[in-house]
Amino acid sequence: MSTKTELELQGTRGVPRVDPEAPAQTKKDFTSDQEVRWCPGCGDYAVLAAVQGFLPELGLRRENIVFISGIGCSSRFPYYLDTYGMHSIHGRAPAIATGLATSREDLSVWVITGDGDALSIGGNHLIHAMRRNVNLTILLFNNKIYGLTKGQYSPTSPIGSVTKSTPVGSVDQPFNPVSLALGAEATFVARTMDSDRNHLTTVLRAAAEHRGTALVEIYQNCPIFNDGAFQLLKDRDEKEARILNLVDGEPVRSGAEHVVARQDDGRLAVVPEDGAAPDSVLVHDAGADDPSEAFALSRLDDGSMTHIPMGIFRAVNRPTYDDLVRAQVDGARSSAGGPAADDDLQTLLHGSDTWQVS
């Protein structure tokens, strides 16, 4: 049934596929019997529906898919998918997933995390997973607030956020997760939004097909503690100008009349198209080796959501950590003539310096 090319299947290379003759998998196959317990109106529902909807399209055997999460509202995600899953501890999902993905080439491993889980308590594990380029798909649900602990500011909340723990406004400089991921050498970095099902599905599919760490920031609305955080990007009148849709090989546009162009000082800016020199207009190149331009794009957002690039910032090929680790083990085995037998181990126990007592 699969019509995908080998290149497109890189991300899940080694993962067993469903029998093409068998009845096609459906969303129902990926839905567990557990009652979903997010708040009414939570953006997580839309993401869950999108994931359950497109997983069958990957054509992977369900038992070879594993979702690992940390702590937070979104980290309940694995319970609702009828795959293997682990709801782990705060911030540690990337580390646990690294151990699993490295020891099992035949699994498609997903990490579900939030802005607090990934960027605050688990910041170290996140950046190291990305710089190692472990074959993981990381979905970072960013609602710019702590939901599960009931409304404290998060590492993505804007300065001045008035929350339960910051009654006169937060003073912490927020992270831009895309900038952070690019700085950490991630090979696939994208941003999408809970409310745009088509865009979400397209980005998730590309992430799943990427071999290496794919970091997808998903803007996700928390209707209880931070409702409307992304309303400007959902508003019919506002969104066209604010959302810069990244399409590989196409100029980066803002609305009908503006484009992103390189300035004389080398920086990127959103300018009227008719005043821009044609060779200054930025044509998006997600496959560029140098992440500088992708980083510059991520910095167009000054925190006011005036210009928010959406889509795939970067998608490049670099050997993955887990592949390299396995290659070393396999190499050591094959150059020694195959897996160790009892005799080989007995020789190891003896070492090189023994003596006999009779």
Added chain:
Amino acid sequence: MSSKPMQRLDRVVIRFAGDSGDGMQLTGDRFTSETASLGNDLSTLPNFPAEIRAPAGTLPGVSSFQLHFADHDVLTPGDHPDVLVAMNPAALKANLADLPRGGTIIVNTDEFSKRNLGKVGYATNPIEDGALESWHVHEIALTSITVEALADFGLTRKEKERAKNMLALGLLSWMYSRPLDGTEAFLRAKFAKAPEILEANLTALRAGFNYGETTEDFAVRFEVAPATMPPGTYRTITGNAAMALGLVTAAHRAGLPLLLGSYPITPASDILHTLSGMKRFGVTTLQAEDEIAAVGMALGASFGGALGVTSTSGPGLALKAETIGLGVSTELPLVILDIQRGGPSTGLPTKTEQSDLLQAIHGRNGESPVAVIAPQSPSDCFDIALEAVRLATTYRTPVIVLSDGYLANGSEPWLVPTLTDLPDLEVEFATGPNDTDAKGEPVFHPFLRDPETLARPWAVPGTAGLEHRIGGIEKADVTGHISYDPDNHDKMVRLRQGKIDGIADTIPDLEVDDPSGEARVLVLGWGSTYGPIAAATRLVRATGIQVARAHLRHLNPFPKNLGELLRSYDRVVVPEMNLGQLALLLRGKFLVDVQSHTAVRGLPFPATDLAEVLHKAVAQTLEGVQ
């Protein structure tokens, strides 16, 4: 053949001491190897500073290596050296107090310059001012003799001086009739790519040997006959090396790939180093970004059906606590090696202590029981690794192994086991449904337990039909769904505790060493104090006084007969290198008022000190009864 008379000794303790850059650990290792190949029993104690290179010639920079070898079984590295090799004034000053009067000192006179003496506060030269007149001193210009022996080499003076440890080794090898061929082979391998350095070291080694033979300073040579040991093939092994070999062997016997997640930390790093060279045996080592990630990687691998292991020391165990709790909750196999060192906090990184016992047993939130075991000697680290894997895979539980710096770096002869004689550790994974639902349809329940072990099934991703979710939230009994039900939580807490308690059914009763059967005092230890306690017991018995001895390898749960055993003696003495952690557990669990004897000096107990404690305990017990 030597022209000098040979004197036979039954045991010798030698301490090599010098500056951190003098190569004393290497010298000690080589002397150990030569000694082992002669068939002596032996025990070693490397002792080095945490600083990689403290300022040369200062007291903090002194590094030493003590070796005890004998024609009978050796239990400790020796309380006091018979011979001290002091490569500089700092080494002399730092170690002289340990050397009984009448002992032998070999000093490198070249280093006793006014400047070096001043660095350690010697106003006058102790070699000349009579300060050493109670000892037998050999004054040897080790550095200049080395440089002279290497006169024809095109090396710098500094490079020549560096070979002085080989000269010292050659001399000591002559003194104690050790063969040089093992060291020569070692040097050939080590310096295969630097032929001139190799020749210089070989020349210095032989020059040292010949120096002993020719100089009139040494009138006799000594020999120590081989010890009587069970027949078989032997090698020397350190605790960390034995631990690594034990893990590889256990994984092989279990049919599992081994994944070690680790973050470098003294004194555990050698386990990471050793296992990283064993890829050929299906071993994967991941050097993590931190201690937490290291144990997370191991747990992730265990979820996937590998043998997940993490190695660390006390500060790292503290960081891993939450993930070990997740291992308790998810009920997955996980082996945690804690190579203990002096604490709290950074403490004494290179010194030994056994003060993580309570951390291992209790150091997590909630009711979070894990199995805790401890090896008693360097070679026992091999067996303890096998036991850790047996417990982890049989009971699907984290297992904490408490080794320590003394066992990790100390070495002893090891009777190499025959692989096929070792326990079969084969693991069974879940392959299909294990229950039926209300409608009678077959289903898989991830928390349906084995009635005997109370272990849940190990169902790994990739197994069709067994898809399930686990995590740190409380799970409903049997189904494993999230549950906040009060009765269910109470039941699950007790089930997890019951599972660990049930391990006691498969561990042997604690055996008591009480040859006469008349002892009224029991000395009970755990972990690395085995050697000193056994040696102390031997000393006490040699005076005609009876004392019983037992040693715990299983700390949680305890052997089933422990309470009864404690109550059957008038007095129980518990020596520990902490402030009484096992004593606290024994009192709490068995209401037996054990006598705690403690020391936290970063060094193993001297056997003579413990013997004195036991003498007193026996005397007081007898008085109390009269």
